[in-house]
Amino acid sequence: MKKILVTGGAGFIGSHICLKLLEKGYTPVVFDNLTNGHPDAVPDEAIFIQGDIRKKKALDSVFAAHSPLAVIHLAGLIEAGQSMSSPGLFYDVNVTGSQVLFASMQQYDCKKIVFSSTAAVYGNSEKYLIDESEPVCPTNPYGRSKAIVETILADYCKIHGFRALALRYFNAAGADPAGRAGERHEPETHLIPLCLMAAKNNGRAMSVFGTDYPTPDGTCVRDYVHVDDLADAHIAALQYAMKATDPAFEQINIGREEGSSVLEVLKLCEKITNCRLKINFKERRAGDPYRLVSHNEKAKNLLGWEPKFTDLEDIISHAWKFMEQADR
Numbered sequence: 001m002k003k004i005l006v007t008g009g010a011g012f013i014g015s016h017i018c019l020k021l022l023e024k025g026y027t028p029v030v031f032d033n034l035t036n037g038h039p040d041a042v043p044d045e046a047i048f049i050q051g052d053i054r055k056k057k058a059l060d061s062v063f064a065a066h067s068p069l070a071v072i073h074l075a076g077l078i079e080a081g082q083s084m085s086s087p088g089l090f091y092d093v094n095v096t097g098s099q100v101l102f103a104s105m106q107q108y109d110c111k112k113i114v115f116s117s118t119a120a121v122y123g124n125s126e127k128y129l130i131d132e133s134e135p136v137c138p139t140n141p142y143g144r145s146k147a148i149v150e151t152i153l154a155d156y157c158k159i160h161g162f163r164a165l166a167l168r169y170f171n172a173a174g175a176d177p178a179g180r181a182g183e184r185h186e187p188e189t190h191l192i193p194l195c196l197m198a199a200k201n202n203g204r205a206m207s208v209f210g211t212d213y214p215t216p217d218g219t220c221v222r223d224y225v226h227v228d229d230l231a232d233a234h235i236a237a238l239q240y241a242m243k244a245t246d247p248a249f250e251q252i253n254i255g256r257e258e259g260s261s262v263l264e265v266l267k268l269c270e271k272i273t274n275c276r277l278k279i280n281f282k283e284r285r286a287g288d289p290y291r292l293v294s295h296n297e298k299a300k301n302l303l304g305w306e307p308k309f310t311d312l313e314d315i316i317s318h319a320w321k322f323m324e325q326a327d328r
């Protein structure tokens with residue numbers, strides 16, 4: 001069995017990656033403490049172990065029992081707003097947890113890893129399309145925790161011979177096109193599911209934070225990439241890391257190369273759900289960069305990856321299909 005350790009595999013993105021791994025003939029070994037994951041999001045054919053990445057003994061026993069070929073490391077805390085009030089928690093889970101994982105990988109000679117990084121490492125930029133040469137300048141502790149882990153990984157590559165790819169995702173959105181998985185963060189803080197939940201619950205008001213940013217309509221602009229495309233990018237990255245013969249570390253953007261403002265997303269959600277949303281306009285939120293849009297050239301050249309879902313309407317429609325059937 002070709003086993004791949006997937007930390008955080010019971011979460012939104014991890015559950016879609018598990019489906020892809022199974023399609024490609026790998027067996028995902030999901031390691032997740034379920035703080036934000038769902039046991040029923042793990043496909044039946046995957047192996048599930050409940051545990052915390054900060055606990056080395058627990059991780060060691062997974063490496064000893066399963067001898068994974070490589071690791072896809074998604075486990076962590078993800079909410080940038082929460083990181084502004086609880087930075088220590090983010091450094092503990094995201095940074096300390098990653099270090100414990102890398103130590104275990106080194107001990108068991110499993111040195112190939114795809115790491116979930118984020119566009120939040122960039123902060124504000126003058127350029128519309130951000131490429132990987134843009135300075136790392138996060139505006140919140142969440143982004144900083146990911147930037148620190150990238151630095152640690154680069155050292156593990158140089159010093160311990162790891163082969164690592166840090167995928168800097170922009171905003172993951174959508175759901176499995178076949179409806180087998182979708183987004184279920186609790187509490188939900190992401191714009192698209194919040195709009196869809198508001199539409200489903202007919203009347204819940206939406207908050208829009210900041211209307212005076214230097215963007216065409218004054219609201220923040222983000223790049224939404226389909227979670228199915230994101231899962232494909234992981235397979236391509238995994239295969240790249242497994243083929244590499246020399247120690248290597250790469251940071252690679254994964255987005256759709258198209259920005260959408262908060263108000264544009266709200267309007268599309270209204271169109272797809274056929275529901276008028278109530279909007280509360282509020283002050284800017286601390287730590288939010290005004291615009292993050294990906295330049296994907298490196299992903300195309302190095303991994304041969306490009307998004308299949310180029311239309312945001314399709315991405316939101318898949319999320320809506322999942323939301324309609326889910327109990328939210």
Ligand SMILES: NC(=O)c1ccc[n+]([C@@H]2O[C@H](COP(=O)([O-])OP(=O)(O)OC[C@H]3O[C@@H](n4cnc5c(N)ncnc54)[C@H](O)[C@@H]3O)[C@@H](O)[C@H]2O)c1
Nearest residue numbers: 008010011012013033034035036037052053075076116172
């Ligand atoms: N969702 C996005 O748009 C986005 C964008 C950029 C980067 N990312 C990164 O992708 C990864 C996955 O994001 P997601 O949206 O699927 O989030 P998620 O919260 O759905 O998944 C994260 C998973 O990690 C698990 N986890 C948290 N702390 C853990 C710990 N100490 N030990 C073991 N498991 C733990 C949670 O239970 C959860 O299942 C995260 O690392 C996140 O930072 C996400």
